[in-house]
Amino acid sequence: MSRNGEKSLAEKLDIAIENLSIWYRVTLVMVIIGLLSLSVVISLSQYYFQQEINKHGEMTEIMDEKTGHVELTFVPNTDQVFSTDSILRLYATQTWLMASNGLVIGLLSFLFLWITYRGHAYRKDLKMIENQLIRQSYLVNFETSIPDGDTKVDKILNHSCLVFPELQSLLGGKMEQKKLPYKTNQAVGGEQVDIVVSTKRGDFVVKFFDNVSFETLEKFASSISKHGRPIFRVLCVAKNYDEKLQSPELSSLMQNLNLDFDMDLIFEEEQGYSMLWIN
Numbered sequence: 161m162s163r164n165g166e167k168s169l170a171e172k173l174d175i176a177i178e179n180l181s182i183w184y185r186v187t188l189v190m191v192i193i194g195l196l197s198l199s200v201v202i203s204l205s206q207y208y209f210q211q212e213i214n215k216h217g218e219m220t221e222i223m224d225e226k227t228g229h230v231e232l233t234f235v236p237n238t239d240q241v242f243s244t245d246s247i248l249r250l251y252a253t254q255t256w257l258m259a260s261n262g263l264v265i266g267l268l269s270f271l272f273l274w275i276t277y278r279g280h281a282y283r284k285d286l287k288m289i290e291n292q293l294i295r296q297s298y299l300v301n302f303e304t305s306i307p308d309g310d311t312k313v314d315k316i317l318n319h320s321c322l323v324f325p326e327l328q329s330l331l332g333g334k335m336e337q338k339k340l341p342y343k344t345n346q347a348v349g350g351e352q353v354d355i356v357v358s359t360k361r362g363d364f365v366v367k368f369f370d371n372v373s374f375e376t377l378e379k380f381a382s383s384i385s386k387h388g389r390p391i392f393r394v395l396c397v398a399k400n401y402d403e404k405l406q407s408p409e410l411s412s413l414m415q416n417l418n419l420d421f422d423m424d425l426i427f428e429e430e431q432g433y434s435m436l437w438i439n
Contacts, residue, residue, distance in 0.1 A: 174290065174325040174326070174329075176286060177283065177286045177287065177290065180279070180282055180283060180286065181283065184275070184279040184283070187275050187279075188272070188275060188276070188279075191268060191271055191272045191275065192272075194268055195265060195268050195269070195272075198261065198264060198265065198268070199261070199265065202257065202258065202261040205254075205257065206254060206257070206258060209254050210254075213234075213251070216236055216237060216238075217234055217235050217236035217237045218234070218235055219232060219233075219234055219235075219251060220232075220233060220234075220235055221233075232248070232251075233248070234248055234251070294323055294324065294438075295438050297322065297323045298323055298424070298435055298438050299435065299438075301319055301322040301323055302319060302323075302426065302432070302433045302434065302435055303432075303433075303434055303435060305319070305322075305432065306431060306432050307319055307432055307433065312368065312397075312428075313342075313344065313354070313355055313366075314339075316355070316366055316395065316397060316433075317339075317340050317342065317355065317357070317366075319433065320364070320366075320395065321340065324364070324393065326359040326360065326361050326364065326392065326393075327340060327357065327359065327364060329359075329360070330357070330359065340357055341357070341358070342355050342356065342357045343355070343356045343357075344356075348363070348365055348383075348384045348387045348391070349383045349384040349385060349386035349387040350383040350384075350386055351367070351380055351383035351384050353365050353366065353367045353384070354366055354367055354368050355367075359392065361390070361392040362389065362390030362391050362392035362393075362421070363387070363389055363390065363391050363392070364392065364393050364395075365384065365391060365393070365394045365395070366394075366395045366397060367380065367394070367395070367396055367397070368397050368398070368428070369396060369397065369398035369399070370398065370399055370400070371398065371399065371400045371401075371402070372396065372398040372400070372401045372402065372405065372425075373401075373402040373404070373405070374402065374404050374405055374413055377396065377405070377417075377425075378417065380396070381394075381417050381419060381423065385419070385420065385421075390421075391420075391421040392421060392422065393421065393422050393423075393424070394421060394422070394423040394424070395423075395424050395426055396423065396424065396425050396426065397426045397428050397433070398425070398426070398427065398428060399427070399428050400427075401425065401427070401436055405425070405436065405437075406436065410436070410437060414437060414439070419439075422439035423439055424437060424438050424439055425437035
């Protein structure tokens with residue numbers, strides 16, 4: 161967020177994604193309501209039309225003895241004011257009405273599928289832009305800036321606020337005057353973590369390590385995955401990562417974790433931080 165209180169690009173992008181999600185849900189609800197309403201109205205019209213037909217007689221099939229053709233005809237109960245041809249035309253109209261019902265439902269179903277496909281595509285594109293923006297913001301703020309704060313908790317949170325719009329929104333545009341509402345030494349899944357910040361997208365989690373091996377990281381990821389609440393981001397901050405995690409294998413190792421949330425690996429250095437892995 162800029163110092164004059166204007167929303168940052170990351171925040172504006174986050175708001176755009178949220179608005180797209182709202183539009184997508186509202187549109188789907190409208191389509192579903194339209195489908196149900198159309199089905200109910202036409203089904204009721206068919207029911208009442210059939211009731212009216214049954215008052216005067218019945219529709220039945222009769223075979224022509226000369227030609228052997230089977231034809232649909234109306235057999236009245238008594239002498240009727242309406243002719244048989246009129247009743248047949250009404251019945252044919254009702255049949256076409258039901259066929260039209262199927263056509264309209266098919267079109268609305270296509271609309272439903274199209275909106276679903278496009279909605280996911282738009283959301284995916286916006287999410288990709290947001291991830292690129294977060295990556296650039298990570299590199300700018302974590303790689304080039306000196307952390308601001310008296311404790312390591314304050315330092316990592318102040319830096320994180322410059323990267324993630326979910327954290328910025330908790331400050332209400334006043335980063336100099338407010339602190340994030342966070343909890344320390346919390347149990348997440350089966351793991352004890354150092355910081356938990358509750359956001360609208362889930363918990364923001366920070367864990368400090370001295371030395372991290374892949375086995376340590378794998379066990380940690382497996383434990384916090386059992387957390388009952390959604391997690392949107394996990395920061396692993398360590399003074400050292402083993403050679404395996406600093407090798408070209410890192411990308412495949414992180415993918416093999418099959419995480420449901422984003423997890424970043426950060427070096428804690430004397431004068432600041434440097435990034436090892438940005439999810």
